[in-house]
Amino acid sequence: xxxxxxxxxxxxxxxxxxxxxxxxxxxVVVTVFSFNKPKGRFNYEWQQFSTxxxxxxxxxxxxxxxxxxxxxIAVWAxxxxxxxxTMIAFALVRYRFRARGAVNSLIFLPMAMPEVVMAASxxxxxxxxxxxxxxxxxxxxxxxxxxxxxxxxVKARVMSMDPRLEQAAQDLYAGPAQTFLRVTLPIxxxxxxxxxxxxxxxSFDDFIITNFNAGSTVTFPMFVxxxxxxxxxxxxxxxxxxxxxxxxxxxxxxxAVGNRRNKQKx
Amino acid sequence: xxxxxxxxxxxxxTAPTKKPPRKRGRLTPYWLLLPxxxxxxxxxxxxxxxxxxxxxxxxxxxxxxxxxWHFATYWNALSAYWPQFLRSVLYAGAATxxxxxxxxxxxxLIAFRxxxxxxxxxxxxxxxxxxxxxxxxxxxxTILADGGPVVGALNTLHVLDVTSWLGxxxxxxxxxxxxxxxxxxxxxxxxxxxxxxxxxLERIDGRLHEAAGDLYARPATVFRKVxxxxxxxxxxxxxxxxxxxxxxDYVNAELLGSxxxxxxxxxxxxxxxxxxxxxxxxxxxxxLMAAIxxxxxxxxxxxxxxxxx
Numbered sequence: 042x043x044x045x046x047x048x049x050x051x052x053x054x055x056x057x058x059x060x061x062x063x064x065x066x067x068x069v070v071v072t073v074f075s076f077n078k079p080k081g082r083f084n085y086e087w088q089q090f091s092t093x094x095x096x097x098x099x100x101x102x103x104x105x106x107x108x109x110x111x112x113x114i115a116v117w118a119x120x121x122x123x124x125x126x127t128m129i130a131f132a133l134v135r136y137r138f139r140a141r142g143a144v145n146s147l148i149f150l151p152m153a154m155p156e157v158v159m160a161a162s163x164x165x166x167x168x169x170x171x172x173x174x175x176x177x178x179x180x181x182x183x184x185x186x187x188x189x190x191x192x193x194x195v196k197a198r199v200m201s202m203d204p205r206l207e208q209a210a211q212d213l214y215a216g217p218a219q220t221f222l223r224v225t226l227p228i229x230x231x232x233x234x235x236x237x238x239x240x241x242x243x244s245f246d247d248f249i250i251t252n253f254n255a256g257s258t259v260t261f262p263m264f265v266x267x268x269x270x271x272x273x274x275x276x277x278x279x280x281x282x283x284x285x286x287x288x289x290x291x292x293x294x295x296x297a298v299g300n301r302r303n304k305q306k307x
Numbered sequence: 308x309x310x311x312x313x314x315x316x317x318x319x320x321t322a323p324t325k326k327p328p329r330k331r332g333r334l335t336p337y338w339l340l341l342p343x344x345x346x347x348x349x350x351x352x353x354x355x356x357x358x359x360x361x362x363x364x365x366x367x368x369x370x371x372x373x374x375x376w377h378f379a380t381y382w383n384a385l386s387a388y389w390p391q392f393l394r395s396v397l398y399a400g401a402a403t404x405x406x407x408x409x410x411x412x413x414x415x416l417i418a419f420r421x422x423x424x425x426x427x428x429x430x431x432x433x434x435x436x437x438x439x440x441x442x443x444x445x446x447x448x449t450i451l452a453d454g455g456p457v458v459g460a461l462n463t464l465h466v467l468d469v470t471s472w473l474g475x476x477x478x479x480x481x482x483x484x485x486x487x488x489x490x491x492x493x494x495x496x497x498x499x500x501x502x503x504x505x506x507x508l509e510r511i512d513g514r515l516h517e518a519a520g521d522l523y524a525r526p527a528t529v530f531r532k533v534x535x536x537x538x539x540x541x542x543x544x545x546x547x548x549x550x551x552x553x554x555x556d557y558v559n560a561e562l563l564g565s566x567x568x569x570x571x572x573x574x575x576x577x578x579x580x581x582x583x584x585x586x587x588x589x590x591x592x593x594x595l596m597a598a599i600x601x602x603x604x605x606x607x608x609x610x611x612x613x614x615x616x
Contacts, residue, residue: 052412053412053415053416053419053420054416054420056409056412056413056416057412057413057415057416057417057420058413058416059412060409060410060412060413060497061413061428061431061432063409063494063497064413064431064432064435064494064497064498065431065435066446066450067435067443067444067446067447067450067494068434068435068438068443068446070446070449070450071438071442071443071446074446074449085448085449085452086449086452125342125343125346126343128339128340128342128343129339129340129343129344131339132335132336132337132339132340135336136335136336136339138336138337144340144344147344147347147348147351147352148347150351151347151351153547153551153599153600153603154551154596154599155551155552155554155555155556155572155595155596155599156552156555156556157555157556157557157572157575157576157592157595158555158592158593158595158596159351159354161358161575161579161588161589161592162354162355162357162358162589162592163350163354164579165354165357165358165361165585165589166350166353166354166357168585169357169361181350182350184346184350185346185347185350185351188343188346188347192343242436242437245437246436246437246439246440248440248441248558249555249556249557249558249572252576252580253576253579253580261439262439262440262441265439265441265442265445266441266558269441269445269562273445277442278442280439280442281438281439281442281443284437284438284439285434285435285437285438287437288433288434288436288437288438289430289431289434291437292430292433292434293430296426296430
């Protein structure tokens, strides 16, 4: 039975590719249905090919506004979480101090907590303080839950760094600031970039925590959520497809740049 | 540990001049930590305290709430919503097992078999992170639609007869049934399983496989005795990264399920944002948190990787 044998030998490859298919199937559906011309309010059934939505992606009121709001929040949340998280990561890896264990668990806890718990507790805080829910409460929440992920990403990179490189720089009479800017930061940069990228993706895509703390402000995920009840415009699929393509392009270019750098080094 | 680094003796009499930076360094970690930790204390720890106090309050929205140490809220919430709690654990558990079963081959493929395709497959696993997960979850409505190709195929194979008998689906529909919710949960959290699995598989020395093969172990034995045990850290962190968020999720149950598939996240969301019964909502979310922490601690102890935390 050669076929059975062959299947057996390539079991992992076949099973892995099937999983990859499962993972990408919704993306394919989103892309295909971005070219649909639906009847009625919902875009769940294939009707007719059309490029209308691609020609007019902002044609639905509120969609592009929510998109730009989500982008703004994601950019500020990324900046905030990356700055605060990188500082914490350096402190945790480079220094021995009291309460290091306690700090580590405080960093770990937000990642080990269902989002809905954090969302609800944050809302009780804001309600008790009488805070106006909106842009600022969303931003505060996003920085909070992105922080731990940035710390973890940067920590991993800084931990694998050779401290002798910094000692060497100091032996060559580099001051602390110079050592940090010219040696430490460039080596830690890939970890910081990974953390920032993760923070951006998490913030941009967050629904659960935002839903609790947004008040009447509508971010892009909340727009999608609302449209699931009221009727989904095709433009949502256009944005989803475009986001996927941009993500693939971004990763491809960053890898190309990385490859070129490695070649230059060699 | 310290004795190792203290070993080299000072090479020159100028060694003591190195003292000032070290003295300055004593406060540096605290300055580095201060802003970030303040953020976490004010917007993560403090809210938990507010929530604890809310959960033992009584009153109404109009007259305001007062702390009356009314612990009965916990008991009432638990007795009213235990089916949703149970369902959350079952759905999240099923999704976690499915993620492990589906994710392991893919992680293995990327780590050992992909060759020059490795980067491309990695991108395809990560890229969905940057596409709105809500849009992708909504796409499952199209995929699992009544009378669609998936339902048709399952019907022809008589799979739906079995799953309906088990209570996972209803008649010849998949949408609005437990199966659809578990399918959505599995899909949404699959990357969280694949990435830690991959990073622990990648660290395994390929020569161990060769060695096992040289000792006449069959591929299945190599996997069972060498590969899988060595990938345990990835399995543990992967299962935690899928189970915890899945148990609190309410998006999949809302978009793909029905009122019969509501999970505890849905209840907390409704109580907080629609019913505005803050004490009950706070008590429910505290019970969920405690249950998760208990289960996670127990699981980490059992799997023997305490250094993970």
